Amino acid sequence: DTAVSQTPKYLVTQMGNDKSIKCEQNLGHDTMYWYKQDSKKFLKIMFSYNNKELIINETVPNRFSPKSPDKAHLNLHINSLELGDSAVYFCASSRGHQSEQYFGPGTRLTVT
Amino acid sequence: AQSVSQHNHHVILSEAASLELGCNYSYGGTVNLFWYVQYPGQHLQLLLKYFSGDPLVKGIKGFEAEFIKSKFSFNLRKPSVQWSDTAEYFCAVNGINNAGKSTFGDGTTLTVKP
Known part of the structure; x- marks a missing residue:
C-alpha cells in the first residue's frame, strides 16, 4: 500500500545508454513531479504534470523526457546518459499544485 | 521569481538541546510554506x-x-x-500565483550527538 513508488531503486549504467525510471502513486493525486537530488543533497525540480499535462519544465537537457500515461503515473526517460546525470531522482505527487508533496523512495542512478 | 534561503548548512547539537533552523523566502505575494525532513537513506517526508x-x-x-x-x-x-532527529531538513515555498512551482532550500544537515 505504498503511496508513491518508484522503480528501479538502484540503476547503474554506462555513459551513452538510455534508461527509464517509473513512478506510480495511489493517492488519487492529480499532480506529479520529478526532482533531482545531487551529491550535496540539493533538490531541484525538473518537471511537473497536472492531469497528464506538463506544467513545469525547468532548465533540463532535452535528453530527459517525462511521460504521463495517466494521472497515476509519471515516467522519466533519459537518453544518452552522461556522468553528470548521476544523482538520486525523486518522484512526488500532490493534490493540486499548491499542497504538500508526497515523495517516492528515490532512484539512485549511477552512470559509469 | 521565488527563492528560499536556509542559513544553516550543518548544525550539530547534543541530545536535549533546543533547535532552531532558519528559513527565509523571497516572493511578492501569498505563499504556502513547508518543512520536509529526509532521514538518512530515505525519502522526504512532510514535517x-x-x-x-x-x-x-x-x-x-x-x-x-x-x-x-x-x-x-x-x-x-x-x-x-533526540538522536533520531539526525536528518536533512528542507524548507520549501510555493507562491500562490506561481503556477504550482515549489522551490526548496538547499537543506540543513542536523547531526544530534547522543
Missing part, C-alpha cells in the same frame, strides 16, 4: 505546513514553525532534540 491562519504551526515529532510575514521567515523549532 509541517503553513497555508493560512495561526502563524505558529505544529507538526509531527514535536516540531513547530512560526511564519513571520514581515520577516519573510518560517523558522523551524524543537525544544529538545
Whole structure:
C-alpha cells in the first residue's frame, strides 16, 4: 500500500545508454513531479504534470523526457546518459499544485 | 521569481538541546510554506505546513514553525532534540500565483550527538 513508488531503486549504467525510471502513486493525486537530488543533497525540480499535462519544465537537457500515461503515473526517460546525470531522482505527487508533496523512495542512478 | 534561503548548512547539537533552523523566502505575494525532513537513506517526508491562519504551526515529532510575514521567515523549532532527529531538513515555498512551482532550500544537515 505504498503511496508513491518508484522503480528501479538502484540503476547503474554506462555513459551513452538510455534508461527509464517509473513512478506510480495511489493517492488519487492529480499532480506529479520529478526532482533531482545531487551529491550535496540539493533538490531541484525538473518537471511537473497536472492531469497528464506538463506544467513545469525547468532548465533540463532535452535528453530527459517525462511521460504521463495517466494521472497515476509519471515516467522519466533519459537518453544518452552522461556522468553528470548521476544523482538520486525523486518522484512526488500532490493534490493540486499548491499542497504538500508526497515523495517516492528515490532512484539512485549511477552512470559509469 | 521565488527563492528560499536556509542559513544553516550543518548544525550539530547534543541530545536535549533546543533547535532552531532558519528559513527565509523571497516572493511578492501569498505563499504556502513547508518543512520536509529526509532521514538518512530515505525519502522526504512532510514535517509541517503553513497555508493560512495561526502563524505558529505544529507538526509531527514535536516540531513547530512560526511564519513571520514581515520577516519573510518560517523558522523551524524543537525544544529538545533526540538522536533520531539526525536528518536533512528542507524548507520549501510555493507562491500562490506561481503556477504550482515549489522551490526548496538547499537543506540543513542536523547531526544530534547522543
